[in-house]
Amino acid sequence: MQLTRFTDIGLRVLMRLAADSGTTTRTARDLAAELSVPPTHTAKVVSRLSEIGVVHSRRGRSGGLSITSLGRTARVGWVVRQLEGDDPVVDCDAATPCPLLPSCRLRGALARAQNAFYDSLDALTVSDLALPASGDTEHAGTGAGRVLPLISRTAAVRDAGAGSGPSSTLSAENRNRS
Amino acid sequence: MQLTRFTDIGLRVLMRLAADSGTTTRTARDLAAELSVPPTHTAKVVSRLSEIGVVHSRRGRSGGLSITSLGRTARVGWVVRQLEGDDPVVDCDAATPCPLLPSCRLRGALARAQNAFYDSLDALTVSDLALPASGDTEHAGTGAGRVLPLISRTAAVRDAGAGSGPSSTLSAENRNRS
Numbered sequence: 001m002q003l004t005r006f007t008d009i010g011l012r013v014l015m016r017l018a019a020d021s022g023t024t025t026r027t028a029r030d031l032a033a034e035l036s037v038p039p040t041h042t043a044k045v046v047s048r049l050s051e052i053g054v055v056h057s058r059r060g061r062s063g064g065l066s067i068t069s070l071g072r073t074a075r076v077g078w079v080v081r082q083l084e085g086d087d088p089v090v091d092c093d094a095a096t097p098c099p100l101l102p103s104c105r106l107r108g109a110l111a112r113a114q115n116a117f118y119d120s121l122d123a124l125t126v127s128d129l130a131l132p133a134s135g136d137t138e139h140a141g142t143g144a145g146r147v148l149p150l151i152s153r154t155a156a157v158r159d160a161g162a163g164s165g166p167s168s169t170l171s172a173e174n175r176n177r178s
Numbered sequence: 179m180q181l182t183r184f185t186d187i188g189l190r191v192l193m194r195l196a197a198d199s200g201t202t203t204r205t206a207r208d209l210a211a212e213l214s215v216p217p218t219h220t221a222k223v224v225s226r227l228s229e230i231g232v233v234h235s236r237r238g239r240s241g242g243l244s245i246t247s248l249g250r251t252a253r254v255g256w257v258v259r260q261l262e263g264d265d266p267v268v269d270c271d272a273a274t275p276c277p278l279l280p281s282c283r284l285r286g287a288l289a290r291a292q293n294a295f296y297d298s299l300d301a302l303t304v305s306d307l308a309l310p311a312s313g314d315t316e317h318a319g320t321g322a323g324r325v326l327p328l329i330s331r332t333a334a335v336r337d338a339g340a341g342s343g344p345s346s347t348l349s350a351e352n353r354n355r356s
Contacts, residue, residue, distance in 0.1 A: 001179065001180070001181055001182075001258075001262050001265075001267055001292060001295065002179070002180055002182075002265070002267055002268070002269075003179055003267050003268050003288075004179075004180075007268075008268045008269070011268075011284055012276065012278060015278055015282075015284065016278070034277065035276070035277060035278070036274040036275075036276065036277055076284075076287065077291075080179075084179050087179075087180070089179055089180055089181050090180070090181050090185075090186045090189075091180075091186070096214040097214075098190065098213070098214065099212065099213060099214055100190060100193055100194070100213070104193075104307075105302070105306065105307050106189060106193065106254075106307050109254065109298075109299055109301070109302050109307075110181075110299070112298055113255075113294075113295045113296070113298035113299045114179060114295065115298075116291075116294040116295055116297070116298035117179065117291045117292065117294055117295040117298075118291070119294070120287075120290055120291035120293075120294035120295075121287055121288070121291045123287070124283070124287050128283065129282075129283050129284050129287075
């Protein structure tokens with residue numbers, strides 16, 4: 001069972017942008033290089049993310065991409081639905097339609113299962129994805145290869161103990177930095 | 179979000195075999211023709227279904243394929259897991275691994291969502307899939323194009339009102355026929 005490459009890239013872009021402070025912007029080309037994905041694919045994905053309102057593209061000399069407030073608080077299941085589109089999980093209506101269609105009970109079951117998948121992802125917001133994985137707070141912000149440099153060890157430890165929603169704490173951290 | 183063609187064919191095969199009485203067998207080639215899928219793909223799928231114990235292949239002149247008792251009562255989520263294999267829903271470890279891996283929270287969320295998908299499908303057994311879709315009991319077994327001829331209108335109406343599990347009722351129906 002696979003999500004599309006389009007969705008994969010979309011989630012990477014959002015995770016990366018969600019780790020930025022409010023004033024930082026990045027170009028699609030920068031993002032592609034940083035996330036190890038092709039620039040042409042990234043441009044198409046960014047276009048869709050902008051269309052659904054989770055990414056803002058600022059024009060001009062200091063222009064670039066940033067995540068919107070809607071983007072930070074968006075439920076991950078909702079984002080994935082927008083990126084995946086409306087195709088069902090199996091193709092019943094191919095060149096030769098499946099002969100079992102008239103009395104098929106599987107289609108309804110698969111549609112419910114797909115909803116369960118998205119509903120499960122709705123437990124997280126995009127901001128939640130920008131935090132270090134649990135058990136990793138000791139190393140947040142240190143070491144080579146960390147692509148989320150704004151999540152400092154201090155912030156991560158404070159967030160883990162704060163008790164308030166992770167997205168609001170991250171926003172507070174960003175406000176302190178700007 | 180897509181299941182593989184392999185899984186699609188596997189489910190069609192099981193749905194078709196589950197509608198047979200205990201003494202009927204079919205060849206993989208017959209199934210391929212009836213289900214509008216390529217024979218080579220069907221043969222590979224049947225091999226896997228046999229390996230996991232849901233299909234039996236009887237050798238000899240009156241040989242052929244039939245569903246096993248395990249197959250009839252198997253949970254659909256379990257079957258799909260066996261056919262889909264263990265690949266995660268996104269490919270984090272491609273030729274160039276995703277740079278966000280070290281602190282990624284998405285992988286765990288996707289694994290939980292995938293489990294929610296399969297758990298949802300576990301509400302049904304393979305036998306449940308062989309019954310007409312709900313709201314369709316009036317037409318079960320009649321009309322052109324019905325590929326589940328053994329589900330008669332009488333049986334379907336009785337099943338809908340019986341109150342016992344559909345798979346046990348179907349088994350009772352099959353015993354009455356043999």
